[in-house]
Amino acid sequence: MSETRAIKDYIRTIPDFPIPGVQFRDVTTLFSDPTGFRQAVDALANPFTEDRLTTVAAMDARGFILGGAVAYKLGLPFVPIRKKGKLPGGTIAEAYSLEYGEAIVEIHHDAFDPGARVLLVDDLLATGGTAVAGVKLIERLGGHIVAAAFVVNLPDLGGSARLRELGVEVLTLCDFDGD
Numbered sequence: 001m002s003e004t005r006a007i008k009d010y011i012r013t014i015p016d017f018p019i020p021g022v023q024f025r026d027v028t029t030l031f032s033d034p035t036g037f038r039q040a041v042d043a044l045a046n047p048f049t050e051d052r053l054t055t056v057a058a059m060d061a062r063g064f065i066l067g068g069a070v071a072y073k074l075g076l077p078f079v080p081i082r083k084k085g086k087l088p089g090g091t092i093a094e095a096y097s098l099e100y101g102e103a104i105v106e107i108h109h110d111a112f113d114p115g116a117r118v119l120l121v122d123d124l125l126a127t128g129g130t131a132v133a134g135v136k137l138i139e140r141l142g143g144h145i146v147a148a149a150f151v152v153n154l155p156d157l158g159g160s161a162r163l164r165e166l167g168v169e170v171l172t173l174c175d176f177d178g179d
């Protein structure tokens with residue numbers, strides 16, 4: 001029988017990417033391992049099977065890899081929240097800052113009906129800028145965020161605290177502290 005590895009052990013660190021001083025937590029090494037990837041998707045989806053979710057939303061781009069699999073597993077519609085200029089229909093937008101830059105994300109204005117119960121998925125939570133932008137877009141469309149779920153948390157950057165202060169339930173599968 002193969003040994004079970006902790007999710008954290010599948011994730012590698014690349015120093016000074018994309019800018020000097022950032023310890024980049026690279027989830028491609030999790031995604032490329034079928035056992036690790038399945039373990040992560042199951043751990044993101046299973047806690048929410050009894051929560052009457054109607055929708056899984058995920059953040060461009062790494063969040064799509066996980067969010068699509070979580071939606072498939074839960075048998076729910078998938079909604080992409082994309083970087084500006086990529087969605088073809090009518091959109092609403094939110095600007096935000098993250099650990100190494102700034103961006104704008106968009107969602108289709110008709111992505112779900114008001115009252116939707118949404119699970120927001122991304123690979124990693126750092127400052128929380130990206131996730132807060134996602135939460136704002138979903139709430140502007142009348143959706144209710146049931147929870148936000150991530151593989152990696154960087155607690156030193158404050159995103160998990162920031163989301164919880166907004167009243168969002170946060171699930172993360174592993175922490176990376178400092179270096």
Ligand SMILES: O=P(O)(O)OC[C@H]1O[C@H](OP(=O)(O)OP(=O)(O)O)[C@H](O)[C@@H]1O
Pocket residue numbers: 059060061062063097098099103122123124125126127128129130131159
């Ligand atoms: O909590 P924050 O400080 O906002 O950082 C977290 C975000 O940063 C990364 O995305 P990135 O914008 O690098 O985009 P990508 O998924 O397209 O690589 C990551 O996938 C999260 O979405």
Ligand SMILES: Nc1ncnc2[nH]cnc12
Pocket residue numbers: 022023024025026098099100124126127154
């Ligand atoms: N340190 C980090 N590693 C990978 N993705 C990130 N997104 C924001 N900060 C990150």
